[in-house]
Amino acid sequence: MKDLFIIYSMFVCIMLCGLWDKAQGRRLHLGSCNVNIHTHELRHHFQHIRHGMISGDDHKGIRLLRKDVMNSLQATESCCFLKQLLHFYMDKVFISYTSSQSLHHRTTSVLANSFLSITKDLRVCHANAHCECSEDARLKLQGIQTTYDKLDQAAGAVKAIGELDSLIEWLESFQHH
Numbered sequence: 001m002k003d004l005f006i007i008y009s010m011f012v013c014i015m016l017c018g019l020w021d022k023a024q025g026r027r028l029h030l031g032s033c034n035v036n037i038h039t040h041e042l043r044h045h046f047q048h049i050r051h052g053m054i055s056g057d058d059h060k061g062i063r064l065l066r067k068d069v070m071n072s073l074q075a076t077e078s079c080c081f082l083k084q085l086l087h088f089y090m091d092k093v094f095i096s097y098t099s100s101q102s103l104h105h106r107t108t109s110v111l112a113n114s115f116l117s118i119t120k121d122l123r124v125c126h127a128n129a130h131c132e133c134s135e136d137a138r139l140k141l142q143g144i145q146t147t148y149d150k151l152d153q154a155a156g157a158v159k160a161i162g163e164l165d166s167l168i169e170w171l172e173s174f175q176h177h
Helices: 002-024 039-055 067-071 075-096 102-127 135-150 153-162 164-176
Strands: 026-030 033-037
Touching: 026 039, 026 075, 026 164, 033 102, 039 102, 039 153, 039 164, 067 135, 067 164, 075 102, 075 135, 075 153, 075 164, 135 153, 153 164
Parallel strands: none
Antiparallel strands: 026 033
């Protein structure tokens, strides 16, 4: 009986540790910057609007967030690139997005608030010189912005939001480093 109680107690502890880990987010290692990012929550919210964004994208032949571009960044550049990319989403994309569906408005608002929270953590890394901003990272972001600016405002916003899965996947790749 005592053995069963010990096994049960250990099981409960393991389960609680797993829940604690999820509640705390995942520690991502972006070069020498470590940031807690709840990628599972970002993905969960994005899934609510993903279909609508993809079906509303009239420019499927154009990619803003190319995986090869993001994966070619050096680990030391990832912090700065992410900080700038999230600002791009908050300053241009989410502000430009309009929809008649309240679910889409609520979800994009939640995503924008999540991005704001992440940028606050990245700002600390940047202030402590843990966030290297290279010319290469700046040029890659400039390429994304140039492509975005070629689209009209509404189409660009739908495309950028519809490609958030690429950003989330890229972020998840830092959980394993």
